[in-house]
Amino acid sequence: QVQLVESGGGLVQAGGSLRLSCAASGRTRSSYSMGWFRQAPGKEREFVAAISWSGLTTSYANSVKGRFTISRDNAKNTVYLQMNNLEPEDTAVYYCNADWSKGGNVVVETTSLSSWGQGTQVTVSS
Numbered sequence: 001q002v003q004l005v006e007s008g009g010g011l012v013q014a015g016g017s018l019r020l021s022c023a024a025s026g027r028t029r030s031s032y033s034m035g036w037f038r039q040a041p042g043k044e045r046e047f048v049a050a051i052s053w054s055g056l057t058t059s060y061a062n063s064v065k066g067r068f069t070i071s072r073d074n075a076k077n078t079v080y081l082q083m084n085n086l087e088p089e090d091t092a093v094y095y096c097n098a099d100w101s102k103g104g105n106v107v108v109e110t111t112s113l114s115s116w117g118q119g120t121q122v123t124v125s126s
Contacts, residue, residue: 002026002115004096009120016124017084022096022117024077031104034072034079035059038092038122045095045110049081053104063089086124093119 008020020036035050049060049070058070069082079096096117099107107114 002028002098004098004115004117006094006096006117006120009094009122011123011125012086014086014088014124014126016086017082018086018122020081020083020094020096020120020122022079022081024079024098024115028077028098031100033097033099033102033104033107035097035099035107036070036079036081036094037097037110038090038094039119040092043092047108048094050097050106050108051079052106057106059106059108083122086122088124088126090122091124092122094122095119 003026004024006022012018031053036048037045038048039045047061051058051070051072055072067085072079099114101111101113
């Protein structure tokens, strides 16, 4: 059993920044991708960013490229999402994801081998 706990959400004005963190604990196994998804009211959950186990490979949704940066610290079992130049369209609940389906390579979709955090609210005012 793996537990994922997000932190760092909040309310920010358009153009501002936030940094999300997600710490994994429990039976963390090696070689897993970590990432972030988000869900806005009335919409389906969508992929935001992901990073491979090594940290050398990242993937981003087109809507956040150039504004968001994902990173990880395996010594702390933690993944981060630095969000800059936030827009009202970024308002959503952000969910941390850990996935073992591709042996540590980047995973950009939900799978049966995914674990999820409880989510953290990000609200961007115009």
